[in-house]
Every structure is written in C-alpha cells, then in structure tokens.
Amino acid sequence: MEHVKSLLTKVGIDPERLEMFNLSAAMGPRWAEMCNEFTEKIRRLGPSPIWMATCSPKKNIKE
Amino acid sequence: MITGEQKPFEEIWNMVKDFKKVLVFGCNTCVAICHAGGGKEAEILASLLRMRAAEEGAAIEINHAAVERHCEPEFFQPVMENIRTYDLILSTACGVGVNLLSENIGDIPVFPAINTEFFGAVPRAGEFTELCAGCGNCILHLTGGICPIARCSKSLLNGPCGGTNNGNCEVSPDIKCAWVLIYDRMKKLNKLDLMKEINEAKDWSKAQGPRNFKVKVLEEIKK
Missing domain, CATH: 3.40.50 (Rossmann fold)
Incomplete structure (x- = not known):
C-alpha cells in the first residue's frame, strides 16, 4: 500500500485517495460504514486531478 | 544478475x-x-x-x-x-x-x-549486493573467494588499508572491509600464508571496454 501511495504521489495524486480495509464477509454493517466514511472522505477531497483533466474540455463545451 | x-x-x-x-x-x-x-x-x-x-x-x-x-x-x-x-x-x-x-x-x-x-547477488529477497566487478582477470583463488576489486572501496590488491575500522570500511559503516573478510576467510581455510604474498599489479586492459569474445567450440561447429 505504501508503495502504491508513493507511486500516486509521483503523478500528483493525493495518496489519501487510496485506502485498504480488511474485514470478513460477515461484517456487512462495518462494510457499509467504511463505504460511507470513504465516500465522505473522497467528497471532501474533491474530484481527482485525472478526472478534472480528462473531463474539463467537455465541461467547458457544456458551459 | x-x-x-x-x-x-x-x-x-x-x-x-x-x-x-x-x-x-x-x-x-x-x-x-x-x-x-x-x-x-x-x-x-x-x-x-x-x-x-x-x-x-x-x-x-x-x-x-x-x-x-x-x-x-x-x-x-x-x-x-x-x-x-x-x-x-x-x-x-x-x-x-x-x-x-x-x-x-x-x-x-x-x-x-x-x-x-x-x-550482483541476491542474499535476501529485495536486497542486492555487488560481489564481482567483471574485471576480466579473476584473482578469487588468491583472496579466499572474496573479491577485493568489487568489495574494497579502493579495489586494493594488497590490503587492508589504514581506513579499516573494526571490520568496516572508513567509507561507510555499512560496508564491510573486504580485506578483513579475506583475512578471516583465509584463517578458516588455513591459508594465512597467502596474505603475506604481494599481489602484483593487475592487467587492467582486460577490464576496459569495448569487450567481446566468441565461444571457440561454437565457432568451429559453424564452420
């Protein structure tokens, strides 16, 4: 995980955007909790620079 | 490798x-x-x-x-x-x-x-260490199988030098003094007398590029 995070940093992507969670298949409620937490975290961080770069021309056209 | x-x-x-x-x-x-x-x-x-x-x-x-x-x-x-x-x-x-x-x-x-x-060699997964410099003129039989060309910071043929420090090299405590390793090895092999012999200057022309060679047997087969 640390290695992949360092690779993401190299290309200018916040390593916080990647996380690994360990849990068993029987931990449904915890799974949902993690999904919500991580979704919130990503929302807070905003759109990824790659998404912004690849989508911005289209956006401009719409605007 | x-x-x-x-x-x-x-x-x-x-x-x-x-x-x-x-x-x-x-x-x-x-x-x-x-x-x-x-x-x-x-x-x-x-x-x-x-x-x-x-x-x-x-x-x-x-x-x-x-x-x-x-x-x-x-x-x-x-x-x-x-x-x-x-x-x-x-x-x-x-x-x-x-x-x-x-x-x-x-x-x-x-x-x-x-x-x-x-x-280099792979002593443990993910670790690499230089043990041979490919100098083209091997002297490992005189140095207990430990290469001073690759493993001594000065590539000394007759060592150790004054920079040897409790078994390590003065260049870095992470580098073992090759000549201490050679001494220890020779002692184990009961060949310490070899340490007293002066190794003469090497033929470094064999260490310089461009280098190439052909396998004679294969050349003959091709003929």
Missing part, C-alpha cells in the same frame, strides 16, 4: 512527453528480479505515464509489453514488427538491452527507463 533501479519519474516523463505513441518495453529476466523493469513494472510505469499525460493534457498513446530477454535478439525479434509501429520505445531493460534493441530496431529511438547499476 544485472541490477538496476528505475529513473526518477520526472526524468522519464521529460523523455517521453514530446512523443505521440510510446511503448514501455519490459525485460522479464534480471531487472524483473530487482523489481525495476519486468513486465509488471513496465505495466505500472505505463499506467503512471498515462495518468501524467492526462493531467498535462498531452495526447500520447502509451502501451506496455515485455519479453523474456532484451540481451538476445531471438527474444524480441518475434515482436519487432509490432514495436516498430511506435514513435518511442521506453525500455525498462538494462543498458545492454537498450543498446541491442537500438541496433536492431531501425530509426526508432530507444530510451532507458532504468539506471543500470552492477551485477
């Missing part, structure tokens, strides 16, 4: 950014063992470059491929037709591979994505 480490990402990006169609070409032998340039690393590097290209808004097609060896033409010849469709081959093979591919590919540039370092 040949060891190498991937170049800094910025240096690689600066090499490829002005091309339109780039192949990251891995070698699955030595440099794959040191996690620098195998097929897997070529794939990761291609992916990172695509991300960077997207961020910069650069329209570059970046793909990856790998063959077992870049140091023998028979391994890359089968894919030659395909790789000739690229503007740039970014090779993650060692310098030998980059040279040989450059000679064979025609007018397409082949750039190195890794810094080739030394040929």
Whole structure:
C-alpha cells in the first residue's frame, strides 16, 4: 500500500485517495460504514486531478 | 544478475512527453528480479505515464509489453514488427538491452527507463549486493573467494588499508572491509600464508571496454 501511495504521489495524486480495509464477509454493517466514511472522505477531497483533466474540455463545451 | 533501479519519474516523463505513441518495453529476466523493469513494472510505469499525460493534457498513446530477454535478439525479434509501429520505445531493460534493441530496431529511438547499476547477488529477497566487478582477470583463488576489486572501496590488491575500522570500511559503516573478510576467510581455510604474498599489479586492459569474445567450440561447429 505504501508503495502504491508513493507511486500516486509521483503523478500528483493525493495518496489519501487510496485506502485498504480488511474485514470478513460477515461484517456487512462495518462494510457499509467504511463505504460511507470513504465516500465522505473522497467528497471532501474533491474530484481527482485525472478526472478534472480528462473531463474539463467537455465541461467547458457544456458551459 | 544485472541490477538496476528505475529513473526518477520526472526524468522519464521529460523523455517521453514530446512523443505521440510510446511503448514501455519490459525485460522479464534480471531487472524483473530487482523489481525495476519486468513486465509488471513496465505495466505500472505505463499506467503512471498515462495518468501524467492526462493531467498535462498531452495526447500520447502509451502501451506496455515485455519479453523474456532484451540481451538476445531471438527474444524480441518475434515482436519487432509490432514495436516498430511506435514513435518511442521506453525500455525498462538494462543498458545492454537498450543498446541491442537500438541496433536492431531501425530509426526508432530507444530510451532507458532504468539506471543500470552492477551485477550482483541476491542474499535476501529485495536486497542486492555487488560481489564481482567483471574485471576480466579473476584473482578469487588468491583472496579466499572474496573479491577485493568489487568489495574494497579502493579495489586494493594488497590490503587492508589504514581506513579499516573494526571490520568496516572508513567509507561507510555499512560496508564491510573486504580485506578483513579475506583475512578471516583465509584463517578458516588455513591459508594465512597467502596474505603475506604481494599481489602484483593487475592487467587492467582486460577490464576496459569495448569487450567481446566468441565461444571457440561454437565457432568451429559453424564452420
């Protein structure tokens, strides 16, 4: 995980955007909790620079 | 085996950014063992470059491929037709591979994505250490199987020097003094008398490039 995070940093992507969670298949409620937490975290961080770069021309056209 | 480490990402990006169609070409032998340039690393590097290209808004097609060896033409010849469709081959093979591919590919540039370092041993997974310098004139029978050319910071033929420090080299506490290792080894082999013999100056002409040789038996068979 640390290695992949360092690779993401190299290309200018916040390593916080990647996380690994360990849990068993029987931990449904915890799974949902993690999904919500991580979704919130990503929302807070905003759109990824790659998404912004690849989508911005289209956006401009719409605007 | 040949060891190498991937170049800094910025240096690689600066090499490829002005091309339109780039192949990251891995070698699955030595440099794959040191996690620098195998097929897997070529794939990761291609992916990172695509991300960077997207961020910069650069329209570059970046793909990856790998063959077992870049140091023998028979391994890359089968894919030659395909790789000739690229503007740039970014090779993650060692310098030998980059040279040989450059000679064979025609007018397409082949750039190195890794810094080739030394040929070394793998004492533990992920650790690499230089034990032989390939000097072309082996003296390991005189030094207890421990090479002072590769393992002594000064490549001394008659050591140790005054910089030996409790078994380590003055250059770094991480480097063992090769001549202390040689002494200990000779003691075990009951050959300490060899330590008293002066090793004469080496013929360094055999250590200089360009070097090449032919296997005589194979040459005779060809005839």
